[in-house]
Amino acid sequence: TWSIDNVSLKEIITDPTLSVSALASEVEQGGEVVLTAELDDPIGKTTGDISWSSDTEGVTITPNTEDSSKATAAVAANVAVGTVVTITASKARSDVENVLSASCSFKIVAATSVLTGIDIAVDKLSLEIGAQNKPDVILTPEEAVNKELIWSSSDPKVATVDVDGT
Secondary structure, eight states, X not given: OOOOOSOOOOOOXXXXXXXXXXXXXXXXXXXXXXEEEEEEOTTOOEEEXXXXXXXXXXXXXXXXXXXXXXXXXXXXXXXXXTOEEEEEEEEEESSSSSEEEEEEEEEEEOOOOOOXXXXXXXXXXXXXXXXXXXXXXXXXXXXXXXXXXXXXXSOTTTOOOOTTOO
16 A cells, blocks of 8 residues: 655746747848747747837838748848848737847848849941941949840841950
8 A cells, every 4th residue: 555645736837938030141132031930838928929120220020910920021222231130029928027039130241133134225236348336235233243245146147246245
């Protein structure tokens, strides 16, 4: 026969935790990054949706309307290269008068601009035999990274074009 005396039960108190991450550690000027918050609240001590904030001017955070644990941070094109942006996610606690919060950071890098347009200043060109012409070319945007052009003639028997467009 067994007998147990002086048994006491203690409540195990588990504080909720919140962590936040950005999908990238570097974001281009004018770019976006997906943010994710992970809440561990096994006994329901938090209430309401997760709220998102950043104190960096030019960074706009848009929460996911279906899942407050996800958001997108959009970075304006004029946010300075090298700026470290800190994002904070917060969630109210129902058991005490404070807020559970966590932060993550990412660094702003220069935007890699892709060439989107080529405009040749002339539509038609008439030349004497043996004459040369190099048309003016406007590349868009001006700050494009790769501005290399490959010139060719649709009919090399009529006109030839060298590597610089002449």
